[in-house]
Every structure is written in C-alpha cells, then in structure tokens.
Amino acid sequence: MSQAFEGIRVVDFTQVVAGPVATYQLGLLGAEVIKVESAAGGDIARGMLDIAGFGRGEMAPAFIGVNHNKRSIAVDLKRPEGRAAVERIVRRADVVVENFKPGVIGRLGFDHETVRAWRPSIVYCSISGYGQEGPRRSMAAFDGAIQASSGMMAANGHEETGPTRTVSPIIDVTTGMMAAFAIASALHRRQATGAGQFLDVAMLDSAVSLLNPLYNNHLATGEEPELLGNQSLTRMPTANVFPTADGHVQVTALTAAQVDRLLDALGCPELREDPRFATEPELIANGAAMREELCERLRRETTRAWLDRLEAARVPAAPISSFPEVMADPQLETRGLTATLPAPAMLGRGELTSVATGYVASADGPAARTFAPRLGEHTRQILAEHGCPEAEIEALHAAGVVRSPAPPDATPEGSPAPGREPRGAAAAVSAAVGD
Helix, strand or coil: CCCCCCCCEEEECCCCCHHHHHHHHHHHCCCEEEEEEECCCCCHHHHCCCCCCCCCCCCCHHHHCCCCCEEEEEECCCCHHHHHHHHHHHCCCCEEEECCCCCHHHHCCCCHHHHHHHCCCCEEEEEECCCCCCCCCCCCCCHHHHHHHCCCHHHCEECCCEECCCCCCHHHHHHHHHHHHHHHHHHHHHHHHCCCEEEEEEHHHHHHHHCHHHHHHHHHHCCCCCCCCCCCCCCCCCEEEEECCCCEEEEECCCHHHHHHHHHHCCCHHHHHCHHHCCHHHHHHCHHHHHHHHHHHHCCCCHHHHHHHHHHCCCCEEECCCHHHHHCCHHHHHHCCEEEEECCHHHCCCEEEEECCCCCCCCCCCCCCCCCCCCCCCHHHHHHHCCCCHHHHHHHHHCCCEECCCCCCCCCCCCCCCCCCCCCCCCCCCCCCCC
C-alpha cells in the first residue's frame, strides 16, 4: 500500500472542527498526524455536543469522528519546557496546521516565520475566521456567525421564518476540506520546487466560495437571493417539498419533460393545457396555484406510493429521511460510508462506528487505522521518538508540563487498531477558532 501522504509528518495545533477535519483528511491518506493539545483539557471539542455523556468529558462522538489516525501529545505551551518539547517535533515536520486567532500562535513561539527558520520546506497552514489580515482578523469565529456574515443565512429560510442557519456546521467542514486541498496542493508544489509555502485559509472565504452560484449571479446581474424555503433556485413550483398522506416527498421536476411526466404520474395531464402553466415564465409566475394543485393530489397517497410511482415515471424525487433511515440505507453499506474501529476501554463498548469521507478510490484510498486518541495518549511515545530522554519525560510529567491518560487506556499506547476501510469524517459541532 502506498497512500498519497505516507511519509508526511503533520503537526496539528488545531481543535474543534475546521482544523481537525483538514488534518483528518491527510491522516486518512497516510500522513502521520501528531495532535498537540493543551495539558489542561485538550481539544475543547472533546466535551462538546455530548449531552448524553457518552464520551465522559473526553471523547465526545463529534470529536471522535474527525480525529481517527492521529496521535495526541498533551503539553502546556505556556511553559518554556513545554514549548521546547514541541519544538523538537516541529523541527521534523512537513506540515504545521493551526487554527488559533491570528497572533496567538506567535505568542506561543510557533508562528510561520519562526518555524520556517527551522524548517525552510515547511508547508504551514493557518485557519481562522476572517483571515490573517484585514479589519476583522482578530474576531473569533463560530460556524453560525460565518453563516450569517457570509450571506448564507440571507439566502436560506422561509418568508414566515426569516433567515435561518443550517443545523450542520457546514462552514467548518467546508473550511477543513478547503484547507486539506490547499495543503495537498502545497505539498505537490514542494515536490517540484523544494519550497515550502504559507497558506491562509479563512472560514469567511470558504463560505463565500460555497455560495459560488449565488454570488456569481449577484455579481453578474446585481440580483440578491430571496428566501425560497424548500424551492429550487430556478423557482420552478414543481421542484419543492410536498406533503403526502403520511409525511413529505421532495420532488425536483425542472425541465419541461420532467414536468410533463410529473403531471402524468399525478393523474393531472390536463394541467399542461392550463394557460396559467403553458410556458415556463407563466408557470413560475403562477407558482402558488401550481403548488396548490400538486399538494391536493400528493396528499391522497403515502410517501412510499408516490416514490414508487415517480421513480417509474423518471421524475427525480426523494423521501425526507430520518437519520436512522439513512444509516439503514443499503446504498451506504455498498459505498462503505462508515468506519468501525475498536473503541478505548473507557467508553465501555467494544467498537464504535463513525461516518467517513465522501469518495471512493480504486487503490490506496482513505482508511481509518487507529481510533481517535485519548488526551495525551501518545505523549511518552512521541517525546521518545523525538529524542527526549526517559528521565526528562518523567520530569516533564512530574512538573505537570505534559500529561498522559490516567488511568491508562486498555489499548497499548500507540498500537494500531485494525478497522474496516472508511472514507473520512463528518462533524456535528459549531466551531470556534480558539485563542
């Protein structure tokens, strides 16, 4: 096996979602990822979104899902002994990733200029809310705030509700994917030039990029998006969510041929002769009337009955699936969209399944090999690998500069856990770019 990033060492100063998503993508493709965490409590996502207490304050499911294939060292970077210990690691890195507020990493002694002096070929990625420069550079950023400030919420919602956000931290995940792509590109460039690179990845930039079709239309025409609810951006009334006898169905009939097939399937072909719906502009102008006609018919039968009928008619349609229904979908099993790994003993269960990444490779694709680390699980191992004598390691522990799990995990420190090949990560918390 020869994965894309085998032999690449990543020092990961990130926490919560965006940064960990980025480094997780690299780890899935073979990179060695060393997660540098605060000895005082580690990545704040360890305890987030864990109302049921599943992770016992340390291993929340949302944390687990973006931290497989990483090793953790827990260290106090505010103490010189802690910084010296981490400097040993950074001096041998290929990639450094951080997502503190701009300026914080410099106060800790690991800013780009310092690291580049040690390691000229370093690929250094800073992730922040608004970028390293500009009037908003120092503002903390949460996913919801960026959904608002990027214009996303102005384009999302219903007239009755006003602007709404998406429940998923979509900006965090998008920013992480953007950062992973930037790092991969810089590593490819380094192969050709031998030179490192500084990468400035901002959540706001990622959010605007995510809204590419809407902003390009605005820049070309000056138009601003309306709150369309569940309608298509095309404003076609035949593309929306409709009530059925027992739930809802999402229908996407956009072309004239699809609309004709939809009307046939619903048993109302005469509507195509109605002058209100004779042309696409008239259909859009009289969208409320068409929706009323469609709702009246779709309420007569169940969602399953309509899905079968619409599929047979070649009309794009889908159920509004619950999470359990999605996880039970045999299509996901076919795609291998989840990864199951042996879990640490402290979780009280033998194994845990997480959502993986969204693509399949024909060879050497992304794979989760080891479970997300406990806080400081690999502190001793990592320090020893980087030339720290055993007596010094013990002294650092005794002084509280570094920490390891207590009580010790049942899984031997650093031992790989075999698991089914997965494909990535999904996250479910709103990310702060911490300070």
